[in-house]
Amino acid sequence: MLAVIFSAKIVRLLQAFVLDVLLQRKILKESVLRWAMHMLIFWGFILLLFMHALGRIVTDALFSNYEPTLNPYFFLRDLFGLMVLAGVVVAVIRRFFLKIPRLMTSSMDKYAIGILAVIILSGFLLSGVKITSKTEFSDMAEEYAGWLSQEELRALESYWVSDQGLVSSDVTRPFAADVLDQGKQAHESYCAYCHAPAKSAFASYSTGKILSPAAGAMDRAGFVGILWYIHFLSCFIGLAYLPFSKMLHIFSTPITIMANAVMDEKKSKPENVATRQIIELDACTHCCTCSLYCSAMMGYEARQNTYILPSEKIAPLKALAAGRDLNEAETRAIVEGIYLCTNCDRCTVVCPSGINLRQLWLNARERLLQQGPAEPLVLSQLSFVRGLNRKKTPADIYPLPLEKADNAVSAKYRPLLDPDRSIDLTPPAGGQQPTSGFENTFSYCFGCQNCSTVCPVVGNYEDPQEQLGLLPHQIMCSLGLGLTETAMGAKMIWDCLTCYQCQEHCPQNVNVTDILYELKYMAVAGVDEGRQNHDQAGGLR
């Protein structure tokens, strides 16, 4: 332990704390507006917490002259409150008006913005109303200047009305200069030593001014008490619910940032990594930076599955980590979402909370693939990284997701490949045909077999037809005969490297590889359609 403290790690730890936690440099790199928002809320909130909410404990211990109604504290409270409020306003503008693409707003985000707004606004209203309140004034006057004569009290009250924002129907403007003078003297003798001028709490003072036409009625109705309850309760609710809200990131994010600054994945104990990952799920502030830069974002645009966006995967993963079951449609969506990822690591690089998303995806992905429904995406080059990491998965279960996907996508057409089957040569009415533009070139094929001869996949096998079902030239021929479904069942279409040797060497300019692509699209579309029918028939719920 000591060795750790005195090693270079402490430097890295401090550096991460100052630059990434206190100054949030990653957010600054993304957007100045966002950084300003976060800084305003973070610093405003922390300082309010220490100086105002915990003032008697923290500030008292640090500054012997602490008195909340004296400057600079009186002024600072308003300043900090205003900082948070300004940050909240920026947050609202960003989330609800700026229409930043892929910045998703969840109910948690609305709650966080809402509770902060209620705490701060009720605070300002409370102190604004307090400034105008005759009852408050009378109580204070009685306690601190009870021995003054009736006339002197009048003068004091006049002075407070004219200079300190008090609203009272007992004294009437205009005030004579000597009365104000007398009031000022009384103020300086009895009030000023522990009450800074109300104007220095500039925001509360302005609030009071705005409210002053209604101040009398509010005072009689006991608004000071009501607002105090609202303010206190909202603080209390915010605090009590904090562990379950995204505000928990006040704690979990610094831990994550600092742990990731010094932890070495390869040398750490697996249980430590696992603990950190659970904390990490809570460290996500749903800021959506990851989704703004996600390489697979166009996959989201094409498929409109929000779980493709990294920021949106956190919530379902959290639910799964908590042992909650997702319904069939959600499970399917999260499996697709977590697999439609190019493993580019960009999300991990940009996450201001320093979450190691890359590791999170890798760990969750395999489990979901194994337990979830068939996912056609595993038949694509998105599987490259899974292949690279195959040694991390037990060899007996590694192929299962691939087999599941193959079964869902192509296996149903496979019986059509049976050589003993009599072939129906009348093209199915309205049957599927790859028709999109230049891919529709199979009809030029005259069966020279060049494509199959140059195909390295065909060349790899002694018994290619057994392995691949149909060879490229046979696929072109089947399409010519209208046997599209038969072609969709050929394993060849999924074992194609997309190396374009066949297409390059076809004397008839048949776009062999492009046609194989189209067959893959049709086979996958069959799965999607089947699922839609299943869902519509009430298979879900």
Add this chain to the structure above:
Amino acid sequence: MMRYSFFIGCQIPSRVPQYETAARAVLKNFGVELADIRQFNCCGYPMRNVDKKAFLLSSVKNLALSENQGLDMLVLCNCCFGALKNAEHIMAEKGPLQDEVLGKIREMGLNYQGKTRIRHYLSVLYHDTGIAAIKKQVHKTYKELNIAVQYGCHALRPSSVTQFDDPVAPSLFDELVAATGAKSVDWTNKLECCGAPLMGTNDALSADLFSRKREAAIKAEADFFCTSCPYCQIQFDTVQQMLVEDSAGQKALPSILFPQLLGLSMNIDPQTLGLGANKLDISKIESYLSKDKE
């Protein structure tokens, strides 16, 4: 001054970062300026097998981003290059899918007209910089070094779309290698696929295809593979290392990225070129370098 938007894709930053640093270092010496566009996303290649719309949207968005800055695009990865080129080709036709893609692109405040030229790293070096200019910057030449170049499918084919080089008898990569003094050997499987596209979907087949290539390269007495694509490089480096570990007695044929090979001969330091980041040790390559030319 040549200026391009720099497209590095997904695999390079996460798995072959030395390709980027080496490529940048080399281009800097030739006065090629690179603009980084942070909004670039995946080229669409990995989704192309299963979702044409996702593939096209991904590619076209990148092209539109570059086009809107009035820049041609310089691409390091063969598969990105192929995907972008194919997308451009598909978008040149009219159709409902094309319309849908254009609509989405417009919604993002971008405009796509197909004006950006998509250039492969090797093409820029060969055509824009030129062999003569490269030779001038080569301060040390390799002596008796045999290189097996890996062209890679998605740069070469379909040639009508990629227009990279002669698909049957390409020479661009060989000439670039020869400019460093190394010898580009002839080998039987030179123009074939590295096997990477099936990695993860049919690992055995993928490994077979690679092993065949290695046998051919060794037979042609190559000392190193040389690649210009992160997928080929991962297959020849990371995957080969896995395969060698699994089967005792196999001899590895390490692979060097072209900008690493060229960079060393240009006296760029090995650290910048990230020689140490390769999985299989390639430090031996420095022993083939001659003394500085006077």
